[in-house]
Amino acid sequence: MSEYRYKLPDVGEGVVEAEIVEWHIKVGDKVTEDQHILDVMTDKATVEIPCAVNGTVTQLVGEPGDVIAVGTEILFIAVDGAAPAEDTPSEEKAEPKAEAAAQVDAQPEAKPEPKKDAPKAVPAPAPAATKAITASPRKEGERVLASPAIRKRALDNDIDLASVPGTGPAGRITHRDLDDFIASGGRLMAAIAHGGGVNPRAPRTGVEEQKVIGLRRKIAENMAHAKRSIPHIAYVDEIDMTALEDLRAHMNAKRQGDQEKLTIIPFLVMALVKSLPDTPQANAHFDGEASVLTKYEAIHCGIAAATPNGLMVPVIKHAESLDVWQIAAELKRLGAAAKDGKCTKDELTGSTVTITSLGAIGGIATTPVINAPETAIIGVNKMQTLPRYDAEGRIVPRKIMNLSSSFDHRIVDGYDAALLIQDIKAYLENPATLFM
Incomplete structure (x- = not known):
């Protein structure tokens, strides 16, 4: 040995x-x-x-x-x-x-x-084979170390993690520790120790300190850098999505078996492809220290995505070369890879402009943070049916969505930012022009 x-x-x-x-x-x-x-x-x-x-x-x-x-x-x-x-x-x-x-x-x-x-x-913990599993809680105020996945499992199984011995580094609770605790009857013992249940109206006194490490720390650093170093200008406008929604429903009804279902995002990507050549400083990277602006002809569109591992931005490369169905397929592929933790480094880097969408959750407007060193980010908000006047002055129901945006004000003037969003608005409100 x-x-x-x-x-x-x-x-x-x-x-x-x-x-x-x-x-x-x-x-x-x-x-x-x-x-x-x-x-x-x-x-x-x-x-x-x-x-x-x-x-x-x-x-x-x-x-x-x-x-x-x-x-x-x-x-x-x-x-x-x-x-x-x-x-x-x-x-x-x-x-x-x-x-x-x-x-x-x-x-x-x-x-x-x-x-x-x-x-x-x-320090080496006692071997698992000899470690007694008990329902004795930790000392008052002692921090419980466990990953979010383990905390969710414990919540789903009505287990107080303070009762689970941890054998990982610094007493961290692992999945094996939780399995051993449940297998040994620990859940029942914990319930008995707590009097068979917890009064839902009892005061909550727990406090948890969690060290910010790994991807979450990197996200925090990047967001702080962007807000600290980039003077943001925000611009929000209302988009009438009625015609686009009618077209989207028609195209989805006629799609072939191998074509992905269309969401709003592929149409927004196409509108960006059409509009950005007139505002090239919004499809660019800016190095503030060197005072160098790099404009790109290619449109590599990042799509901000919430995943179990944190915020990621998978990138649709050369969006200008793809049709709406190909964009939808790439969105589906990249989104699934990001959630499963299988994106490559190349798929997560190199974007020249970013789209972020919170519309499915709700909210009428956002002020998205620029994905440095880019100079622009576009945000999709919720869509709702609202009363609007038509050309004859009649009140009619229309599908309305606000489009939020942020720009690096060192590079993109407010006038140019407004023109870009107005161009995108025109394409989305007259969706046939996206295919011309």
Whole structure:
């Protein structure tokens, strides 16, 4: 028996350090070569780290939120026989997956967080086989560490996580801990310990502190940078969507079996494709430090999407070359990949203008934050049937939607921003012109 010291491997593209997001193993676990053991986040993406050898975990170094340099020993594994060379598992670099923050590559680099003197070794918890499962709550005020997915499972099963022993780093509760707790009758014991139920009118006293790490931290940095460095100008106008909705319903009724159902977004993308050449500074990147504006002929349209992993912006590349059905198909593909965590880095970077949509939730107007270093973002709000006057002065029902937008006021003047939205409005209110 010998000890293998696993070092944080090179994750590619010149990255020299990474933030620990989540360990998928604990001390005492049996691990196998190529097993997914750790998620780390770089400035580019979240990366899955595989194991290099077969063996038993004896020590983990570092906990979620720690920033670790490439080459640092992060894992100790007991292996049979002589330990292999302490090197990266293979010549291949880990492939970034779909938790890349929106336009991380294109944004000016955020100031690095102060590095810790050294990663902290996580104390080894008692092996799962000998750890007694009890319903005893944690001490008053003691923080419970668990992922959102585990918290949802506990809520669905009426389990107080304060009663669940955690065997992960720093006492973090894992899915296995929750499974063991339920299997041991812990849910019943917790109910008995709480008097068979909780008074719904009882005062709520719980307080939870959650360290912001990984993708959520990157999103926070990007949003703060955009608001701090970009003077936003907002512009909102009302769009009469009645004709477009009639056309959309007709096209959906006539679509072929392999064609995706059309939403509003493909038509808005087409309107952007038609309108942006007259306002090229809104299809651009601006480097404020170098005072360089880069205008693009190609329209790479980012679509802001809420996913279980946070806000992402998958990108429809060369939207100017696609028809409405192809745009719809690409929207469906990218949206599914983002939600499943399977988008590639290329699919999440390179947008030149962004669309964000909260219309399905509601709200009559928004003030979207620009996806730096872009200079414009368009926001879709809810559609509602409202009374409006027709050409003869009669009150008629019309399908009305507000279109919100934000522009970088250093580059896009208010007059030009208004002209762009008016162009888009004209195309959407006269949808036949989108196909001319």
